[in-house]
Amino acid sequence: MQANNRWLVAATIFLSLLLAVMPLPQQWLWFRPAFPALLVIFWISQLPQALGVGFAWLVGILEDLATGASLGTHALALAVLAYFSLLTYQRTRAFNPLQQLLWVFVLVGINQVVGNWVHGLEGKTVPGLTFLWPALTTALLWPWVAPMLRGMSRRLDIR
Amino acid sequence: MKPLFTRGPSPEFRLLVLGLLAVVLIAADHYTNWFQSTRERLSGFVAPLYWLTDAPERVGEWAGEQFRSREELQEENSRLKRQVLLLEQRSQLLAAVKAENTQLKELMNAAEMVDDRVLVAQVIGISPDPLEHVLLIDKGRDDGLDVGTPVMDASGLLGQVIEAGDAFSRVLLITDASHAIPVQLLRNSMRSVAEGTGHLYHLKLRHLASTSDIREGDLLLSSGLGGRFPAGYPVGEVVSVTRDPGRPFAEAEVLPRGRMNRSRFVLAVVGDRGQGLAGE
Numbered sequence: 015m016q017a018n019n020r021w022l023v024a025a026t027i028f029l030s031l032l033l034a035v036m037p038l039p040q041q042w043l044w045f046r047p048a049f050p051a052l053l054v055i056f057w058i059s060q061l062p063q064a065l066g067v068g069f070a071w072l073v074g075i076l077e078d079l080a081t082g083a084s085l086g087t088h089a090l091a092l093a094v095l096a097y098f099s100l101l102t103y104q105r106t107r108a109f110n111p112l113q114q115l116l117w118v119f120v121l122v123g124i125n126q127v128v129g130n131w132v133h134g135l136e137g138k139t140v141p142g143l144t145f146l147w148p149a150l151t152t153a154l155l156w157p158w159v160a161p162m163l164r165g166m167s168r169r170l171d172i173r
Numbered sequence: 174m175k176p177l178f179t180r181g182p183s184p185e186f187r188l189l190v191l192g193l194l195a196v197v198l199i200a201a202d203h204y205t206n207w208f209q210s211t212r213e214r215l216s217g218f219v220a221p222l223y224w225l226t227d228a229p230e231r232v233g234e235w236a237g238e239q240f241r242s243r244e245e246l247q248e249e250n251s252r253l254k255r256q257v258l259l260l261e262q263r264s265q266l267l268a269a270v271k272a273e274n275t276q277l278k279e280l281m282n283a284a285e286m287v288d289d290r291v292l293v294a295q296v297i298g299i300s301p302d303p304l305e306h307v308l309l310i311d312k313g314r315d316d317g318l319d320v321g322t323p324v325m326d327a328s329g330l331l332g333q334v335i336e337a338g339d340a341f342s343r344v345l346l347i348t349d350a351s352h353a354i355p356v357q358l359l360r361n362s363m364r365s366v367a368e369g370t371g372h373l374y375h376l377k378l379r380h381l382a383s384t385s386d387i388r389e390g391d392l393l394l395s396s397g398l399g400g401r402f403p404a405g406y407p408v409g410e411v412v413s414v415t416r417d418p419g420r421p422f423a424e425a426e427v428l429p430r431g432r433m434n435r436s437r438f439v440l441a442v443v444g445d446r447g448q449g450l451a452g453e
Contacts, residue, residue, distance in 0.1 A: 031222060031339060032222055032225055032226055032313070034301055035222050035223060035226055035298060035301050036226045036301075037226060037227070037230075037298055037299050038301075040303070040373065040434060043260040043301065043302075044303050045302035046301065066184055066187065067184055067187040067191055068187060069189050070190065071191045071194075071195065074195070078204065079212065079215055079218065079219055080219055080222050081300065081301050081302060082219075082300055082302070082305075082307060082336070082343055083302060084198075084199050084202045085198045085201075085202040085208050085212075086194075086196065086197070086198030086199040087195075089191070089195040089198070090192055090195035090196060090199065093187075093191045093195060094188065094192065095185055095189055096188075097185075097188040098182050101184075119411055132199055134305060135199070135203070136203055136303070137351075138304040138350070140304065141246055
């Protein structure tokens with residue numbers, strides 16, 4: 015493994031953090047896609063030999079700092095998500111786009127459930143299943159974002 | 174050569190260790206304030222994120238300023254002049270009243286009211302978490318803000334600083350579900366506590382005696398009890414009172430005066446705090 019264009023990983027993660035704190039109207043806040051989670055899923059499926067649970071955990075800590083959530087909330091959620099992505103990346107590569115989309119929904123859903131659990135510990139109650147909306151919006155983004163990033167990382171020869 | 178299999182600890186082991194670490198961090202962050210100073214120091218990393226997301230807004234504002242027509246500016250200018258004249262007249266009146274008030278208070282040996290020093294700050298972001306009402310402003314410890322500094326806008330109290338970086342602070346709004354502020358009615362100085370509900374246009378007064386003298390349209394001021402907020406700033410207006418005979422207490426709904434989600438500029442009160450209850 016040579017040191018190559020890995021800066022793309024850092025740059026996209028930074029961009030996802032920006033999108034995670036971008037101001038939105040109050041009523042749209044529930045639908046904000048979980049951009050860092052999307053990026054973690056993508057990069058782990060792309061570079062499973064280099065990135066894993068530790069990488070996701072670090073991204074999570076950065077997201078906690080950026081969003082002002084309790085330190086460790088997103089770190090825990092993304093570490094769990096990273097573990098499941100690592101287990102399944104070989105299979106998901108063979109999935110067709112619709113199956114991939116559904117699988118991303120499940121992965122981000124796991125991420126949201128863990129996040130919601132931490133919220134519950136802190137005494138913040140969420141009405142019904144609203145906390146799962148980001149899983150849906152993130153899954154719908156996947157068919158656009160993944161091929162784009164894959165093309166970029168192929169051109170930059172990221173291995 | 175590329176390694177065929179991942180080396181080092183297995184993913185299960187890493188997940189276990191890092192997961193436990195995360196849980197410990199969550200618990201520590203929730204139950205202690207060990208990380209307060211770390212967070213504040215790391216605001217150097219966080220603040221630029223919010224600056225960047227706020228940039229389009231500021232470019233838009235700048236463009237709006239630059240490309241304003243002459244007539245518009247003149248009109249605004251004359252409007253502002255009229256307003257200044259009105260306010261000056263009012264403040265002259267106020268000066269007389271204030272002098273009289275101080276004199277009376279001296280007669281009663283009451284504590285002197287101290288003028289608060291206020292600082293204008295700009296809102297550069299809102300918390301992405303829909304469950305909390307937090308604003309991010311561009312002033313911090315360098316400007317004299319600290320944890321607990323009250324923040325208001327032109328029409329009423331907004332909230333208090335909960336995290337102060339060097340040039341960046343987080344402000345918890347009084348409408349946040351975890352916030353409560355001691356208040357008193359302007360009309361009869363009845364004291365109560367206004368709790369946030371998690372809705373931007375709702376505060377609640379719980380556990381009012383069902384015989385208490387409170388009605389629609391009453392203005393609530395901060396009472397200064399608790400020493401966090403200065404006394405006498407408008408908090409909100411009572412919009413409805415529920416007196417259910419089947420319940421031991423009455424409840425009142427309050428519409429906050431501060432414009433929670435529409436203020437671009439806010440005032441941080443960095444002067445003396447905790448002057449006790451005014452007018453008692």
